[in-house]
Amino acid sequence: MTEKIYIFDTTLRDGEQSPGASMNLEEKIQIAEILEEMRVDIIEAGFPIASNGDFEAVLEISKNIKKSTIAGLARAKIADIDRAWEAVQHASYPKIHTFIATSPVHMKYKLKKTPSEVLDAIKLTVTHARKLCPNVEWSCEDAGRSEIDFLFKCIELAIDCGAETINIPDTVGYTLPTEFGSIFKAVKNNVPNIDKAILSSHTHNDLGLAVANSMAAIQEGARQVECTINGLGERAGNAALEEIVMALKVKKDLMPFHTDIKTESITKASRLVSAITGFTVQPNKAIVGANAFAHEAGIHQDGMLKHAGTYEIMTPESVGLTESSLVLGKHSGKHAFNKKLQELGYDLGDNALMEIFGRFKDLADKKKEIYDEDLIALVGDRTLSYNEHIKLVSLSVNAGLLEKHEAKMTLEVDGSKKSATSFGNGPVDATFNAIKDITNYNFRLKLYQVHAITAGTDAQGEVTVRLEDDRLTSQAKGSNPDIIVASAKAYINALNKLIYKKSKSFSERPSELKVKGV
Ligand code: KIV
Numbered sequence: 001m002t003e004k005i006y007i008f009d010t011t012l013r014d015g016e017q018s019p020g021a022s023m024n025l026e027e028k029i030q031i032a033e034i035l036e037e038m039r040v041d042i043i044e045a046g047f048p049i050a051s052n053g054d055f056e057a058v059l060e061i062s063k064n065i066k067k068s069t070i071a072g073l074a075r076a077k078i079a080d081i082d083r084a085w086e087a088v089q090h091a092s093y094p095k096i097h098t099f100i101a102t103s104p105v106h107m108k109y110k111l112k113k114t115p116s117e118v119l120d121a122i123k124l125t126v127t128h129a130r131k132l133c134p135n136v137e138w139s140c141e142d143a144g145r146s147e148i149d150f151l152f153k154c155i156e157l158a159i160d161c162g163a164e165t166i167n168i169p170d171t172v173g174y175t176l177p178t179e180f181g182s183i184f185k186a187v188k189n190n191v192p193n194i195d196k197a198i199l200s201s202h203t204h205n206d207l208g209l210a211v212a213n214s215m216a217a218i219q220e221g222a223r224q225v226e227c228t229i230n231g232l233g234e235r236a237g238n239a240a241l242e243e244i245v246m247a248l249k250v251k252k253d254l255m256p257f258h259t260d261i262k263t264e265s266i267t268k269a270s271r272l273v274s275a276i277t278g279f280t281v282q283p284n285k286a287i288v289g290a291n292a293f294a295h296e297a298g299i300h301q302d303g304m305l306k307h308a309g310t311y312e313i314m315t316p317e318s319v320g321l322t323e324s325s326l327v328l329g330k331h332s333g334k335h336a337f338n339k340k341l342q343e344l345g346y347d348l349g350d351n352a353l354m355e356i357f358g359r360f361k362d363l364a365d366k367k368k369e370i371y372d373e374d375l376i377a378l379v380g381d382r383t384l385s386y387n388e389h390i391k392l393v394s395l396s397v398n399a400g401l402l403e404k405h406e407a408k409m410t411l412e413v414d415g416s417k418k419s420a421t422s423f424g425n426g427p428v429d430a431t432f433n434a435i436k437d438i439t440n441y442n443f444r445l446k447l448y449q450v451h452a453i454t455a456g457t458d459a460q461g462e463v464t465v466r467l468e469d470d471r472l473t474s475q476a477k478g479s480n481p482d483i484i485v486a487s488a489k490a491y492i493n494a495l496n497k498l499i500y501k502k503s504k505s506f507s508e509r510p511s512e513l514k515v516k517g518v
């Protein structure tokens with residue numbers, strides 16, 4: 001039997017900190033459910049003191065999730081720890097994750113504390129957390145740039161005060177795998193009480209080394225890794241869960257460890273996180289990218305036909321990928337439709353099923369051949385379609401070599417229909433102007449991206465839109481065979497998300513939390 005590596009997923013906390021990726025309560029619960037289904041050991045559900053929205057989400061996830069441990073993040077402050085406990089106390093397995101920075105640059109400029117004041121804060125806060133919660137994790141933020149002797153002292157103290165997990169983050173993604181691994185080795189060899197704690201790795205991808213650093217940490221003693229689905233996370237992101245889990249599975253011969261993750265749920269989790277956050281997965285992304293198992297070159301295809309092992313180090317089925325195939329057409333019934341969705345990993349309730357079935361019929365009227373990817377986009381569209389203050393009712397545009405492009409649009413805004421005819425520099429610009437004219441919202445458009453979901457000129461276009469104002473950002477997708485309609489849907493989805501956030505009046509991070517990696 002090999003040693004177990006605990007998987008600590010922080011998609012809902014560190015992942016959610018990517019600008020535009022924030023999610024609402026229902027979305028967070030959906031993600032937590034799939035993480036539980038995947039058998040993630042620990043779900044970091046949020047940062048309860050950061051906002052009422054964060055608190056509510058951690059509380060609800062704690063009440064709903066039965067099998068995974070639920071962690072809430074807290075700075076080294078009594079108020080943060082109390083709030084984290086308030087949120088996780090109902091969980092079957094609650095955990096408080098508290099942290100303080102230990103690098104000279106963070107202590108001096110961010111915390112304005114001396115090393116001895118940091119030690120005092122560790123003593124006070126870890127002791128307090130441990131009185132509330134039987135399971136406490138302590139992190140030395142920016143450990144990758146901390147002085148090693150000071151790190152030893154902090155870790156020893158945190159363990160003495162009751163921390164059962166010591167998490168070592170490379171907060172700014174600065175270290176090389178050999179360097180990061182040697183921190184774990186040094187900690188194992190120099191912290192006298194280290195055998196009382198589990199060592200954990202938390203890596204960021206600023207140099208593209210997050211997964212490599214996690215693997216190095218495991219080789220030097222880490223038995224927990226912190227990671228996110230699709231590598232979601234601030235800046236260049238966190239270590240990708242799917243890459244670490246599959247690397248451990250594929251390289252069992254060289255790394256004698258295992259995780260409890262049900263790898264067949266990886267694709268479904270990846271798609272859900274992408275649909276909810278609006279963050280498209282790059283096609284060549286390891287494990288979950290659209291091309292991760294596609295063999296295009298003739299020589300590769302020839303090898304694959306002779307023996308899959310020639311070019312495949314793991315099977316698509318092992319990550320839950322089903323063959324992309326022609327599935328249904330406009331004559332398909334609800335039963336076949338539901339069966340296909342179940343094969344794709346979606347188990348929908350009756351209402352959701354009826355709603356998506358209706359959308360499927362509309363799509364089948366426009367598009368002869370419906371593929372798995374089209375169905376996934378339909379489910380993704382529905383995921384984004386609650387909290388709909390604004391709904392698209394009708395849209396017609398004129399495109400072509402015109403001087404002025406015109407969009408005639410009707411929206412339903414909080415139940416009443418409003419129309420506008422607007423102009424712009426191209427049909428998309430005219431469409432977005434119509435939305436702005438009707439709603440009077442004028443957020444900045446920070447990203448506009450289009451891609452075809454499948455091949456063929458009748459393929460659905462999938463559009464991603466990111467909007468922001470001075471405080472908030474939101475990103476969302478929309479799909480339709482007409483890319484102007486897909487653009488309008490993506491814009492409206494992003495707008496609905498921003499309105500939701502404003503109504504909850506939460507800012508993405510209180511300004512003092514707006515530091516790298518936190
Ligand atoms: O990157 C980091 O240091 C963190 C800590 C809060 C663990 O996210």
Ligand code: ZN
Nearest residue numbers: 014171517518
């Ligand atoms: Zn982090």
